[in-house]
Amino acid sequence: MRYVVYFIIILIFWLLITFSLSLSNIIVGAAVALLTTLLFGKYSLESNVKIIQPQRYFWFIVYLFIFLWEVIKANFDVAYRVIHPALPIKPGIVRVPLEIKSDIARTMLANSITMTPGTITMDIVGDEIFVHWIYVQSDNPEVYAEKVSGRFEKYIKKIFE
Amino acid sequence: MMVYIMCFILFMVGLYGVLTRRNLIKIVIGFSIMEFSCFLFLALIGYIENGLAPILKEGMKNPVYVDPLPQAMVLTAIVIGLATTAMLLAIAIRIYKKYGTFDIRKVNELKG
Amino acid sequence: MELTPALYIIVPLLGAFLIPVIGHFVKGFQKVLTVLITLFLVVYNIWFFVTGFDAPVVTKVGGWEAVNDVPIAIYLVYDGLSAFILLTICLIAFLSAFYAVGYIKRFTAENNFYALLCLMIAGMNGVVLSGDIFNIYVFLEIAVIASYALVAFGTEKQELEASFKYQVLGGIASILILFAVALLYWQTQTLNLADISVILQEGTQTTALIFTEVLLIVGFGLKAAMIPFHAWLPDAHSSAPSPISAMLSGVLIKAVGIYALLRLFFNIFVITYEVSLVITILGALSMVVGVLLAIGQWDLKRLLAYHSISQMGYVIIGVGIGMLIIQRDGNMTIAALAIAGGLFHMINHALFKGLLFLDAGAIEFMAGTRNLRNLGGLARYMPVTSSTSLGASMAISGIPPFNGFFSKLLIIIAAVRGEFYLLAALAVFVNFVTLGSFMKFMRYAFYNSDKSKAKLKTDRLPFTMKFSMITMVILCVLMSLMIIPYFREIMLTPAVDVLVNTSEYATKLIGL
Amino acid sequence: MNGMSLIVKKVTQLMSGLIFMYGLYIITHGHLTPGGGFAGGAIVAGAFILLILAFGSKVISLRTEKSQTSITESLALLIVIILAGAGLFFGSYVFFNNYLPEGEVGELISAGVIPLYNIFVGMEVSAALLTIFLGLVIYKEEVAS
The missing domain is CATH 1.10.30 (DNA Binding (I), subunit A)
Incomplete structure (x- = not known):
């Protein structure tokens, strides 16, 4: 098959x-x-x-809009940080726990995070994903996990799992 | 005219690299630069201002083509250059295995 | 099917690609095939010599006909000069391949060796046959890349170093040649040699053309190891396996260096005084400095390699004198004599230097060393090698019954009659130094006190090695027959005619 | 040589087949569009090289692969030469003759033997590039160990 x-x-x-x-x-x-x-x-x-199951395409289209919206928001955010004379950046690497299990879904999540300005995926180790972030807003894992990957994760789970 | 001079300068850069570097890999890099300056020169020879790519299409009237022959020559020369570079790198790696160094000053068994 | 020069390229190429495919499964296939291929080439060559000889035989690759006398196809041109050099290549290739069957057993990867040998033969044949300047470059690269790999075949320290040096210098030469090809194309808008020749004969000497000529002299001079550009030759030729040394020294530097220079500067460019003077001076320098450098050598193959440079100097001054005379419109018979001497010395050098390298290989095969200081008294154990070496030494130092004498005599006579007394004196002087050098070689290797008895590795040579050596020494004697008019008419004169009648090459080809 | 990270592996799994297919597209349309045997062959070799780089030498045994590629290379060249030499026996008895029917300009199956040359040249170039790559990788592993 x-x-x-x-x-x-x-x-x-x-x-x-x-x-x-x-x-x-x-x-x-x-x-x-x-x-x-x-x-x-x-x-x-x-x-x-799984590519022949139609409901995944529906979620994929929904996900595209969400992703676009996130990218636009992040673009303005990064542009603001670049233009602002005080250069309000606070770079750091955060460790985000993953809920999705399959490898392809994790890869897609990593790529989505990389394509969003301001965050870059560095590696996947075990059940955690390492992300370099231009402005680390909080050091509470639950908060930043939601910020970085939360919105993508549930849709990617529906698309790829 | 400027591009031809740039081409010649590129050639000289490569020659300088080949003659003065002490590292085998850097010599190979200089060598490649020389080769590519030559390919650039060949490609420039056939170029005509505002020329089209030499592909036949329907409905073309009096087209001005760039000369395709130097392009074919460049392709052939690139293949040959690839073979030379691969050969040089293979020998360089073998030398590293035997002598334990890439330094050309220490690779001097042959004299006279 | 009519005779076609394309077979000279197709057959060795087929062999080169059949060997890795079938030789991988069938043991011993590679040796048989290589020997058969080279034998076929020799036979085909002689057949071609006898039958198709009046006009240049031209193969148009792809069958494209000329439009308005402008050639489109890639030409393969078989004329007197090509025939002469092809004969040299195929003869030496056959004898080297046959010798290698016994010699190469101590290496692994025999498949690669024979495949590369076939590829090198195909490349050299291609250079000699090609009537298209870019294809000369392509085939030249095929031949020299195969030779880079063959020089490094032993993969020991010295071989690798020699190969790297050879590759860097050879590669620079190739790039210069490619540059010159590009410049020629820029000026003439064509690649066909005959067409270029027609255009250049009409035009004037521009600066760009002179620059092209300089690039070509330096590029092909590097390939032919003339003296300021000789640095790679002693290393490469002494490090390669012996049959390959014979091929490199005997044929490769001639086919890719001297032949290309001859073809380009006689038949394509207008001969100018400057170019012919430069070539003659380079030849004289090679002749003198090469032999002086050879005096101090104790490594057997290095000594032979330096003598290669010196003997190539003879070829070049022979041709250079011819060029000078043609340029000043002197006596054409003297020019023809000088060129004939040069070409004759070329085939002679291929034979005796090939034989000497094969002898050196035999000595290394048995004694395990090439250092003359550690050898001695080998004549008792290796009668075949010592007698063939004696013959080859006499040939290279110009002693009468052997071929070397006659070719050197021709060159010296031509130099005297063309009033180049200095060159004649130098040629005689170099000949004496060569004689001394080879007396040293014979004495230390074969007749000195017996030092090597305990160190002999094996006590008898394989049959194939002996056969090649004996055949070569017989050919060395037989080649002297070429001085007799009948044989000279068959082989040497057509080649000389191509060079003396400089513009005939283009006029014969352009109408076809 | 170990493989690369999970992300590279997964993307390689997605893309390598498509790259290979694209190389074949360039080869088979060599007589219609720019490209041809050499360019397409380089892309095909790229697909294999990507696979080896991403998964490391544990998945693919380098030495058997190398002997296979060098045999493939020789075979492809052999076929090219036989195709070229066959021109000596058909039609007008010239080397490299285009002796097959030429068809209509712009069709996929046209231009006589040129697509065949393209296909075998592509095969040879990909095998040769792969052989060079594998040779260098094997040398490197020998030197490292």
Whole structure:
């Protein structure tokens, strides 16, 4: 099942790149997808079957808006800190405990945090994620965990788990 | 004209690196810089102001192409340069294994 | 199927890529295939020599025909000069490969050795056949990259160091050549040698053209190890395995260095006084300084390597005298004589220097050392090696029944008749120093007091090594026959004609 | 050589197949768009190199892989030469002849033997780059140990 899904994903990407539906193109695309599946199938994601479940797409779209809103907010925040003459920064590294379990979800969370201005994910160790933050607002773990990852985490859990 | 002079300066930078550095890896880097100055020169030769990429498309009237031949030459030369660089690095690593150093002053078994 | 020069490149390339595929599974395949390929090349070469010789044989790669007399395809040109040098390459390659079958057993990774050897042969054949300046660069790089790897084949300290030095200097030479190719393309908008020649014969000497010529002299001079650019040669040639030393010293520096210089400066550029003077001076310098540097050497192969520089000097002054005479519109017969002497010395040097390196390999194979101080009295244990070395030493120092005498004689006669008395005197002087140097070699290696009895590793040489050495010494004697007009007409004269009639190369090719 | 962190591994799992597919796209469309055997082959090799870098040498045994890639490389070059030399026997008896039907300009399957050259050159370039990479990695491990 996992390999079939991988094959279909690759074929769809092929058609998107070439953007033509002629017969020769589809045949070559199928051959390419077959080769890719044979060589890279065993290194592909273990749980890619989840891609065919439609409710995940709904949550993904919701998540996109939330993420955009967060990015815009953080942009203004960082811009304010850069422009302000007193340079009100307080950089530090915080250790955020994770609730989500699957690796791909953790990766996505880490990438989302990195893409938000002001925070950069450094590493995932065990059940904790290390984040460099431009302004550490509090040293209470529950508060900063909510600030850094709380809003993303529940949606990512719905998308990827 | 300025770009040609810059190209020549790049060549000289590479030559300086090859001649004066004592570290084998730095010599290889200088060598690569020399090679790339040469590739840049080749690519510049074929360039025409406001020239198009040399690809045939429908509905083109009297197109001004850049000369594709130097580009093919550059590609070939890049492949050769890659082979040379890989070979140099492989030998450098082997030298490190035998002599325990990248310093060219200590790699002097052969004399005379 | 008609004769095509493309086979000279296809066959060794096929061999080079078949060996890693099949040799991985079938034991002994690589040796048989390499020997067969080189043997095929020799036979094909002789066949070609006999049949297709009146006009240059041209293969247009891809079958693109010329439009309005402007060549489009990549040309492979087989004319007198190419034929002559191809014969040298294939002959030495066959004998070296056959020698290597017995010699190379002490190394691992035989597959890689033979594959690289085939690749080097293909590259050199390509340089000689190519009628397109960029392809000369490409094939040259194929040949020299294979030789970089082969020099480092032993992967001991000295081999690696020599290979690194060789790569840095050879790489700089390649970059200079590429620069010159770019400059030539910039000025002429074409890469085909014949086409470039036509355009340059009409035009005038510009500064850019002179700069190009300087770059080409320095680049190919580095490849040919003329004296100010010789630093890599003694290290590289003495560190390589012996059959490869024979190939490098016997053929590679000629095919990628001297041949390219000859082709470019005779047939493509207009011969100017400055260029011919510079080439002659470089040749004379190589001849004298090389032999003086060789005097103090005690490492057998280093001594031979320095003599290579010196003997290449003879080739270059022969050709340089020819250039000077052609440039001042002197007597064409004297020019032809000088060039014939140079070319004749080229094939002679390939034979006797190849043989000497193979002998050095045999000595190393049995005695385990190359240092002349630790050798001595080997004549009793190695009759074949000592007698072949004697023959080769006599050939290189110009003693009559051997080929070296005749080629040096031709060069000296041409120098005297062309009124270059200093060069003639230098050539004679260098010959005497060479003689002394090789007397030292023979004495310390073979006839001195017996020091090496206890240290001999094995007591007999493999058959293949003996066969190659004996064949080469016979060829050394037979090559003297080329002085006889009948043989000279077959082999030497077409090559000389290509060089003497400088503009004929372009006029013959451009109409095809 | 150990692998990299979890994030790199997961992203590699997501992307390597797509990179490989993109390389094949560049190779197979070499006669229609810019690119071709060399560029595509470099991308294909990049996909494999990414995989090896991310997962480390424990997943992939370097030495067997290296002997395989060097055999692949020789095989691909052999096929290119045979394809080129076959021109000596078909049609007009010239080296590197384009002896297959050329088809219509702009179609995927057209231009005679050029797509075949592209495919095998791509195979050779990817195998060669991978061989160089693996060779250097193996040397490094030898030196380190």
